[in-house]
Amino acid sequence: MNNQNGKRFLKPGRHLMMGNEAMAEGAISAGLRFFGGYPITPSTEVIEHLAKRLPQVGGVCMQMEDELASINSVMGASLVGAKAMTATSGPGLSLMVETISMAANLEIPFVFCDVQRCGPGTGSVTDPHHNDLGLVRFSGNGEFEVIALAPMNCQELFDLTITAFNYAETYRCPVFILSDAYLGHLHEVVDIPPKEEILNKVIKREVPPSEEISPRVFSYLDKVKNEYVIPKPPIMGTEYVPGMFLHTPHGPEGILSPDPFRFVQTMVDKIKTNKDKICLTENYKLDDAEIVIIAYGLPVRVSYRAIEIAREEGIKVGAFRLITVWPFPDEQVKEVVKNAKAVIVPELNYTGIIAEQVERVTPLGTPIIKVPQVAVFHHPDDILKAIREVAQ
Amino acid sequence: MSGELPMYPSEKPEHPYVLDSYAGRILNTYSSRFCAGCGYGIIGQIYTRVFEDLKLDPNLHPLVIGIGCYSQILLLVHADAQKVLALHGRAPAVATGMKMANPNMKPIVFSGDGDCLGIGGNHFIHLCRRNLDCVIFIFNNSIYGMTGGQGAPTTLFGAKSSTTPYTMFENRSDGIKLALAAGATHVARTTVAHPRTFMKYFKKALKHKGTSVIEIVTPCVTYFGRKNVDSLGAEYLGLEGKKMDTGGKMVDWIKRNSVRINQAKFMTEEELFNKYIIGEFRYESDKPEYSEEYARIQKIAMGDK
Numbered sequence: 107m108n109n110q111n112g113k114r115f116l117k118p119g120r121h122l123m124m125g126n127e128a129m130a131e132g133a134i135s136a137g138l139r140f141f142g143g144y145p146i147t148p149s150t151e152v153i154e155h156l157a158k159r160l161p162q163v164g165g166v167c168m169q170m171e172d173e174l175a176s177i178n179s180v181m182g183a184s185l186v187g188a189k190a191m192t193a194t195s196g197p198g199l200s201l202m203v204e205t206i207s208m209a210a211n212l213e214i215p216f217v218f219c220d221v222q223r224c225g226p227g228t229g230s231v232t233d234p235h236h237n238d239l240g241l242v243r244f245s246g247n248g249e250f251e252v253i254a255l256a257p258m259n260c261q262e263l264f265d266l267t268i269t270a271f272n273y274a275e276t277y278r279c280p281v282f283i284l285s286d287a288y289l290g291h292l293h294e295v296v297d298i299p300p301k302e303e304i305l306n307k308v309i310k311r312e313v314p315p316s317e318e319i320s321p322r323v324f325s326y327l328d329k330v331k332n333e334y335v336i337p338k339p340p341i342m343g344t345e346y347v348p349g350m351f352l353h354t355p356h357g358p359e360g361i362l363s364p365d366p367f368r369f370v371q372t373m374v375d376k377i378k379t380n381k382d383k384i385c386l387t388e389n390y391k392l393d394d395a396e397i398v399i400i401a402y403g404l405p406v407r408v409s410y411r412a413i414e415i416a417r418e419e420g421i422k423v424g425a426f427r428l429i430t431v432w433p434f435p436d437e438q439v440k441e442v443v444k445n446a447k448a449v450i451v452p453e454l455n456y457t458g459i460i461a462e463q464v465e466r467v468t469p470l471g472t473p474i475i476k477v478p479q480v481a482v483f484h485h486p487d488d489i490l491k492a493i494r495e496v497a498q
Numbered sequence: 499m500s501g502e503l504p505m506y507p508s509e510k511p512e513h514p515y516v517l518d519s520y521a522g523r524i525l526n527t528y529s530s531r532f533c534a535g536c537g538y539g540i541i542g543q544i545y546t547r548v549f550e551d552l553k554l555d556p557n558l559h560p561l562v563i564g565i566g567c568y569s570q571i572l573l574l575v576h577a578d579a580q581k582v583l584a585l586h587g588r589a590p591a592v593a594t595g596m597k598m599a600n601p602n603m604k605p606i607v608f609s610g611d612g613d614c615l616g617i618g619g620n621h622f623i624h625l626c627r628r629n630l631d632c633v634i635f636i637f638n639n640s641i642y643g644m645t646g647g648q649g650a651p652t653t654l655f656g657a658k659s660s661t662t663p664y665t666m667f668e669n670r671s672d673g674i675k676l677a678l679a680a681g682a683t684h685v686a687r688t689t690v691a692h693p694r695t696f697m698k699y700f701k702k703a704l705k706h707k708g709t710s711v712i713e714i715v716t717p718c719v720t721y722f723g724r725k726n727v728d729s730l731g732a733e734y735l736g737l738e739g740k741k742m743d744t745g746g747k748m749v750d751w752i753k754r755n756s757v758r759i760n761q762a763k764f765m766t767e768e769e770l771f772n773k774y775i776i777g778e779f780r781y782e783s784d785k786p787e788y789s790e791e792y793a794r795i796q797k798i799a800m801g802d803k
Contacts, residue, residue, distance in 0.1 A: 161792075166599065178595065179591050182595025183595035350583065
């Protein structure tokens with residue numbers, strides 16, 4: 107399974123790649139061994155690329171009979187110790203939520219590429235629309251937390267996929283990469299780092315040394331240190347497994363728990379208490395900014411351009427970018443919007459899913475201007491118009 | 499009255515085949531949670547016997563269990579077996595992922611009639627089509643037992659259930675015909691009234707390289723037997739049947755209502771209506787198996803043919 111015939115890593119240097127391919131290559135670099143997928147525009151290139159590349163590195167790429175089967179096979183593969191992933195778009199995600207909820211319960215790590223397309227329903231298949239975030243953060247019945255990352259260019263699709271796999275291994279929850287139809291089909295230069303650099307970053311899936319194996323294979327609260335302990339994911343076929351994988355409220359040993367409250371609390375708080383490590387953000391010309399733009403994904407690129415133009419006009423505006431969209435970095439956003447004159451949230455959706463979260467932490471009286479757009483890019487003028495309005 | 503006595507035996511009984519069960523080790527109860535007259539106890543014991551007789555490596559034979567009454571079998575099988583309770587109907591897909599990610603394994607899938615032929619029908623068809631190396635059991639009690647006796651895709655014509663109070667009128671789904679059409683390479687049906695045949699098929703399936711589908715007809719006294727009469731399956735004789743309200747009566751009915759495959763060749767369609775045809779329907783040991791074929795593809799992709 108750990109084939110090292112040299113094909114796992116691309117030659118270091120600059121490669122011209124499509125977004126979906128960059129994501130697939132990032133996954134292979136992170137040690138992907140099983141991909142179960144079902145073709146759906148605009149994510150199809152991921153499965154096409156992996157069908158060619160994964161067998162070369164000793165991995166398995168399976169085209170399953172439907173989305174339900176693909177996510178379940180991914181779960182099965184992850185249970186026996188293979189790093190696993192699937193890729194789909196909105197309609198596929200709707201079908202998969204059943205298993206995402208179960209995987210969150212059993213703390214089975216896997217990575218989920220959501221190449222978003224315009225919805226609702228079948229929608230328009232090749233247009234971008236950041237409409238899945240609402241579904242992603244509440245993906246499935248029950249209460250649990252997920253992690254969602256939003257790259258904005260092909261380089262980040264490569265890098266953040268590796269980060270996503272590391273998050274999945276560390277926090278043992280479903281990790282989503284929120285790409286979209288334009289980003290997935292964008293061709294850009296990707297700088298591939300040398301093999302050693304990638305290997306240093308990647309967290310391996312392995313059975314812990316025998317003296318460290320404890321019957322507690324699921325997350326629990328260490329009452330002495332008052333912090334959540336997240337053990338390494340158990341691997342079926344080795345000694346490091348619980349008595350059974352039971353998808354009902356369970357304790358750290360995997361035995362039916364009489365205390366569902368404690369169980370749900372663990373599922374949610376193991377992520378929430380680690381927010382400072384999970385939440386990746388980026389500041390752009392924020393130091394003296396009076397007007398703050400908060401954005402994620404592709405609209406960030408447009409915002410940066412709008413900021414440059416506005417700065418030439420003498421308007422003090424900066425951007426705060428969410429790389430980790432979920433869990434929402436409450437504290438950091440609170441700090442950024444504290445002294446702002448106005449907050450602008452350009453989003454590639456109409457309702458403003460993240461704008462709602464920003465509203466939650468913004469002081470009363472600070473105006474929040476949504477700049478919605480659906481199925482096409484924002485034009486820098488759309489954002490500039492909002493900046494000029496509040497600057498007056 | 500019963501408060502004086504423990505509900506279940508809490509000490510391990512002396513019996514060569516009572517292993518250290520999961521329920522015994524964790525919950526300290528050496529007993530099953532099934533209704534009186536249920537067939538799943540027989541299945542659980544046969545599984546344990548075969549496991550012990552063949553000295554199977556539990557690490558290489560993970561149990562993938564769907565959702566239904568039979569999910570409780572995981573408490574009966576021995577403590578070291580690796581078990582995962584999959585979602586309703588998705589067990590074949592989970593087993594596919596396991597087998598492909600670790601080709602040394604041979605997953606054993608437990609599924610029911612509603613699980614495998616109802617909600618998970620698609621996964622079942624494609625598991626058989628791929629001829630993936632695993633054993634899949636369909637426990638057919640022709641009713642949804644866990645939710646309280648609703649009609650299943652396998653419920654016999656004319657039977658009563660809580661969602662078919664005026665008798666079942668839908669056509670019956672036949673798991674064996676489905677498996678044969680989908681291309682499974684080892685297909686057999688037996689009943690809990692024929693435990694030795696069941697053991698024989700199970701042992702053969704473990705040696706077989708490819709998908710083994712074994713359907714086991716099992717009684718559900720609580721929700722099927724109490725509502726139905728034992729003339730079911732013999733309608734053409736025009737008999738007036740009696741209620742099947744005990745395990746013994748149901749096992750008798752299952753015996754009477756099943757026809758050997760050799761015998762069935764000489765029977766008319768009318769006579770076979772609502773009957774279970776039992777026996778081995780297909781055994782092809784030379785068909786290509788999916789994970790081996792994929793290993794061949796990997797060699798081509800790696801360039802060392």
